[in-house]
Amino acid sequence: MIGKSLSGKTEVSRMMSGNLDFTVLDHKAIAEQVRSRLGTEEEQFEGEVPLAEIEKDISR
Amino acid sequence: MEGKEAVPRRRFVFRGYPQKKLDDFQKFIAPFGNPEFILALTCKDDIVRQRYLKKHDVDDVNEEQQAELTEDSKLNKKIRTELTNHFKEVPVVNIDTGKDSMEVVARTLADKFAAKVILVNHESSLSVDTACSNLAIRYNCLYVSAY
Numbered sequence: 001m002i003g004k005s006l007s008g009k010t011e012v013s014r015m016m017s018g019n020l021d022f023t024v025l026d027h028k029a030i031a032e033q034v035r036s037r038l039g040t041e042e043e044q045f046e047g048e049v050p051l052a053e054i055e056k057d058i059s060r
Numbered sequence: 061m062e063g064k065e066a067v068p069r070r071r072f073v074f075r076g077y078p079q080k081k082l083d084d085f086q087k088f089i090a091p092f093g094n095p096e097f098i099l100a101l102t103c104k105d106d107i108v109r110q111r112y113l114k115k116h117d118v119d120d121v122n123e124e125q126q127a128e129l130t131e132d133s134k135l136n137k138k139i140r141t142e143l144t145n146h147f148k149e150v151p152v153v154n155i156d157t158g159k160d161s162m163e164v165v166a167r168t169l170a171d172k173f174a175a176k177v178i179l180v181n182h183e184s185s186l187s188v189d190t191a192c193s194n195l196a197i198r199y200n201c202l203y204v205s206a207y
Contacts, residue, residue: 002077002143003101004136005129006111008157008165012101013075015166020173026075051078055088 030054071173073099080135082142097151097172100140103158105133176201183207 001016003009016022031049034057039045072092079085089095108129109121121129144152153172155165178196182188184207196203 001073001075001099001101002136002139003157004108004133006108006115007101007103007136008155009075009101011162012099012155012157012165012169013073015169016073016173019166020071020169021175022071022073022173024073024075027078028076051084054078059091 025058027054027058030057033057077139077143080139082146085143086146095147095150097153098143098147099153099155100144101155101157103156105129107158108133177204178202179204179206181206 001009001012013024013026017024031054034049034053035045038049038053077085079088112121112125112129113119144150153168155168157165160168176199178192178201180188180192180203182205189203189205192203192205195201
């Protein structure tokens with residue numbers, strides 16, 4: 001699903017998963033999960049999460 | 061099917077296109093296979109502006125923010141052209157979320173992607189299951205055999 005910012009991707013994703021049984025792979029949400037995995041208790045991971053790490057999580 | 065459980069077919073939708081480059085996207089998508097569709101959302105710039113004002117609870121969009129929105133719109137056009145040119149065989153579902161209400165959008169999505177059912181009532185001795193199952197897979201339907 002592609003579309004510029006504020007074109008409704010979030011709302012349409014919700015419809016796709018809620019009504020149509022699609023699994024939505026949202027890079028932004030996955031990036032946040034990866035961020036917590038890359039960081040430690042003492043030091044959080046800062047900056048942009050590497051795309052390769054996000055893709056690894058998705059492929060798993 | 062004896063001893064085996066039917067595994068439901070999972071369908072995925074990738075929200076957004078963070079790879080930005082077609083080569084990178086192709087490498088990423090290779091294990092999944094080619095996409096079955098491209099869902100292209102759009103809406104007019106003044107709608108984006110209205111949504112921006114509402115989302116950020118501001119009265120106006122400053123020059124810098126406007127430049128970001130314009131840049132994002134240009135990038136999205138480029139991505140769309142690139143993807144549709146590359147995946148020429150893949151159907152593109154265009155949805156204008158500014159023009160259509162969310163009810164219309166939901167209906168459009170359901171028309172395109174909701175499961176449809178092939179119900180066949182037949183004599184048990186007739187061997188129609190394989191043919192009908194293959195049709196159901198081909199047209200993304202559920203096959204129900206009743207005898």
